[in-house]
Amino acid sequence: RPQAARGLATGPGRTKDGQRVELLLNLGGEDPERAARHDCEGVGLLRTEFLFMDRVAEPTGAEQSAAYARVFRAFGGRVVTVRTLDVGADKPLAFLAQENEPNPALGVRGFRMVRTSPEVLRRQLAAVARAAQETRTRVRVMAPLVATPQEAADFVALAREAGIAEVGVMVEVPSAALLADRVVREVDFVSIGTNDLAQYTLAADRTRPALSDLLDPWQPAVLHLVGRVGAAGREAGRPVGVCGEAAADPLLALVFVGLGVTSLSMAAAALPVVRGALARHTVADCRKLAALAMDAAGPCEARETVRAAVDPAVLDA
Ligand code: PEP
Ligand code: MG
Numbered sequence: 001r002p003q004a005a006r007g008l009a010t011g012p013g014r015t016k017d018g019q020r021v022e023l024l025l026n027l028g029g030e031d032p033e034r035a036a037r038h039d040c041e042g043v044g045l046l047r048t049e050f051l052f053m054d055r056v057a058e059p060t061g062a063e064q065s066a067a068y069a070r071v072f073r074a075f076g077g078r079v080v081t082v083r084t085l086d087v088g089a090d091k092p093l094a095f096l097a098q099e100n101e102p103n104p105a106l107g108v109r110g111f112r113m114v115r116t117s118p119e120v121l122r123r124q125l126a127a128v129a130r131a132a133q134e135t136r137t138r139v140r141v142m143a144p145l146v147a148t149p150q151e152a153a154d155f156v157a158l159a160r161e162a163g164i165a166e167v168g169v170m171v172e173v174p175s176a177a178l179l180a181d182r183v184v185r186e187v188d189f190v191s192i193g194t195n196d197l198a199q200y201t202l203a204a205d206r207t208r209p210a211l212s213d214l215l216d217p218w219q220p221a222v223l224h225l226v227g228r229v230g231a232a233g234r235e236a237g238r239p240v241g242v243c244g245e246a247a248a249d250p251l252l253a254l255v256f257v258g259l260g261v262t263s264l265s266m267a268a269a270a271l272p273v274v275r276g277a278l279a280r281h282t283v284a285d286c287r288k289l290a291a292l293a294m295d296a297a298g299p300c301e302a303r304e305t306v307r308a309a310v311d312p313a314v315l316d317a
Contacts, residue, residue, distance in 0.1 A: 009272065009276065010039050016279060016280055016281055023275055024040055024081070025042070027043050027045065038268040040268070042075060042078035042079035042080055043078070043080040049086060053093070058123070065130045081141070081243075082128050082139060082141045084121060084143050088107060110144035111144060122158065125161075129164050140166040140168060141164050141168070146183070149179055149185075152186040155169060167188055172193030177192075180232035181232040184232045190229060190239075191243045191265070192229055192261070194222065201219070202215060217244065217246035218293065218300075218302045226259050231259075231260055240261050240263075241261065248266040250273045250274050251310060254290075258285075258288070277314045277317070280310075289306050293306050
């Protein structure tokens, strides 16, 4: 293999013209020591549900701190982005009084739990702050399913009260993407969850395989929203990540960079191929790919048009 290609196979993500694009890991209840061996710049999404599901009682602050500290230590020196609890009425927790909701995806889920159980969120934030301090790790927290700039501001206030320095929100509800310019001004960073953003933009249940054509993150409507968030981030000087599964698609990763996304968080298996795709394209190339995808008539045309326009080496990887 040519030296250039070999040299590109490891280390921080960067485009061909040298713009850094952080390559981060999505993590849940997996063994953190093992996960930390992957060549990544940190954790872009720590799904904390694993600590809470299947429990009759809320894990204590000490137990939560210990679990978070284990992840922080494993990734020693690298950034870890903790997402606060994202349970909904479809995933009831025994220790949270939740009503039976006819439309759980539109119910009290994600950050909305602050309406019913703010103390659970406060205790989680305190446990994260304590673990960050103990391990002297750069920790960021973000809230799921934030719908309005006011909710973003409310979350920031709660997290700062707990002593957390870097606070962000996920953009995965179309209303937050539409007002991205206001949302980004409230926070230190945002991270786009393409799984839910596609679900809510196309009004297509993400658990229904029969709707997978609508749920496709290549849907131009989803890309337009991502572009809106990217532009708002650039304008305000705030980082914009993508942590939905779409970041693991090397072609979409290029499109996202063209739309202004500054970090990509994904399953470990996708890191090398996304790193390689970035290394073969300049930011200007990515912008051209993004324009092609956004102008396409639908997700299939978007994917095929971009596929035909990238460096073919990406497709062999
Ligand atoms: C998303 O919605 O894209 C996301 C990253 O969060 P989750 O899949 O956990 O809802
Ligand atoms: Mg989500």
